[in-house]
Amino acid sequence: METASTSTPSSSFARRESIDIYRGMVMFLMLAEVLHLSDLRKHTEGFAPWIQSLVEWISFHTSHVEWAGCSLHDMIQPSFSFLVGTSLAFSYTKRLASGQSQRSMWLHAISRSLILIFLGIFLRSLGRPQTNFTFDDTLTQIGLGYCFLFLCAPLAPRWLFAVCGGILIGYWAAFVAYPLPGPDFAYEQVGVPAAWPEHYTGFTSHWNKNSNLAWAFDTWWMNLFPRETPFPFSEGGYCTLSFIPTLGTMILGLIAGKWLQAEATFATRTLWMVGTAVAIMAAAWLLDRQGICPIVKRIWTPSWTLWSGGICFLWLWALHGVCDIAGFIGWGTFWKIIGANSIVAYVMSWTLEAPIAAAIERHFGWLIDRVVSDAFRPFWIGAIVLCLFWLILRWLNRQRIYVRI
Numbered sequence: 565m566e567t568a569s570t571s572t573p574s575s576s577f578a579r580r581e582s583i584d585i586y587r588g589m590v591m592f593l594m595l596a597e598v599l600h601l602s603d604l605r606k607h608t609e610g611f612a613p614w615i616q617s618l619v620e621w622i623s624f625h626t627s628h629v630e631w632a633g634c635s636l637h638d639m640i641q642p643s644f645s646f647l648v649g650t651s652l653a654f655s656y657t658k659r660l661a662s663g664q665s666q667r668s669m670w671l672h673a674i675s676r677s678l679i680l681i682f683l684g685i686f687l688r689s690l691g692r693p694q695t696n697f698t699f700d701d702t703l704t705q706i707g708l709g710y711c712f713l714f715l716c717a718p719l720a721p722r723w724l725f726a727v728c729g730g731i732l733i734g735y736w737a738a739f740v741a742y743p744l745p746g747p748d749f750a751y752e753q754v755g756v757p758a759a760w761p762e763h764y765t766g767f768t769s770h771w772n773k774n775s776n777l778a779w780a781f782d783t784w785w786m787n788l789f790p791r792e793t794p795f796p797f798s799e800g801g802y803c804t805l806s807f808i809p810t811l812g813t814m815i816l817g818l819i820a821g822k823w824l825q826a827e828a829t830f831a832t833r834t835l836w837m838v839g840t841a842v843a844i845m846a847a848a849w850l851l852d853r854q855g856i857c858p859i860v861k862r863i864w865t866p867s868w869t870l871w872s873g874g875i876c877f878l879w880l881w882a883l884h885g886v887c888d889i890a891g892f893i894g895w896g897t898f899w900k901i902i903g904a905n906s907i908v909a910y911v912m913s914w915t916l917e918a919p920i921a922a923a924i925e926r927h928f929g930w931l932i933d934r935v936v937s938d939a940f941r942p943f944w945i946g947a948i949v950l951c952l953f954w955l956i957l958r959w960l961n962r963q964r965i966y967v968r969i
Contacts, residue, residue, distance in 0.1 A: 580884070582883035582884040583647060583880070583903075585887055585900050586647060586899075587902075588903030588904070588906075589903075590903075591644075592902055594909075594913060595909060595913055595953055600942040603942065604623060604943070605620055606939075625637060628862075630762050632852075632858050634859065634861065634871060639875060641861075642872035645702070645813045646813050646814065646816060646817035648706055649813070649814035649818035650818065650824070651817075651821065652714070652817075653818050653820075653824070654821055674711060676707075680703045680704065681703070681708060683707075684699075684701045684702070684705075684707065685698065685699075687701070690914060690915065692792075697786065700798065704807075705806060709814060713811060713818065716815055717818065721819045721823065724815050724818060727815060728812045731815075732809060735808050735809050736857055739770045739771060742780065751763075754796065755774055755797050755799055756772070767856070771858050771860055774798065774801055778863055779797060782797075783796065786804070800862055801862045801863060806863060810864055812866070813869050820876070824884065833881070837884075838877070841877035844870040847867075848867040848868070848870035848874070898954075901954070902957055905966055905967055907969060908957065909953065909957060912956065913953075917949055920949050921946070921949050924948055925945065
């Protein structure tokens, strides 16, 4: 808790409660996928209209949008990426203060980048007959951009804004320069139904699913690696090149981290963070509204970087005020325990969810069948899995075991 209106010298690298709690909230949203909340809308027939509306709202915010727009679930990856930049601001300052050389910090950045890339590929390969080389998952995307982010660590916020702006403008221009598909382009062959409602026309067609620059790059890049079958397209429209605008998201997080370190009053930080959030979200909305650049998370359009980055600024600012300034942190213990071991939580979600759920089915399925209907069975099994995940993370926290990359 800050007891003064300005930061103390040591606070330039002291860990902020708000960062761990924010990270914990984000990881909880990811772990909560095991609850299958998005499927509840299938079982609301006969309920009161307000209950159906509530379930529909919950379902929307616990699943990804089809293409354009944003749900709460869509904020998981940008928040995690944003916090990588925020954490780097503190770790970089701390390493400099401890006397580490640029060479050792560079080696650490390179090793971290490679570990993230290969861990992402490893997790995506589970259950496959061979390595599933894919580069669009959260860890791999962060890994691909991390060394570039480290290059930006010494820069002041104004220069970071310039770098971020240059990246986003350049990425936008590259998509615009890529020629639009002709009238005979077979969208069905790249997984896009002819009558798909998310299909753009006109200038925004440059950001259509599986017919854009990033898709074209992946039809070359992904097929350079051994594969079970040739890569024709991503079913979700995701792409490798998204790591470039994701780097923009991480740079915005780096700016936020530097502002949290700065010797400034909370009012000044509020002006910086909230002002930036309003400005970049307004820019994103205008770009989307005018058909200049749509807000699409799956291919991480520049306007998505701005829109989601603004939400991240507001989310972190609110937690900073409540946790770091006002000192109300007891309520956040649940989230902090998850955030303190976010990599463990991420790996558990990929490796332990299925075997734990199978074990619950094996030993307690008969009891679950007696107390809940088939419609809500996946939810309750998922709730038990989620509780076990949290207890594992709580035990690690009590033992002061923290896995860092």
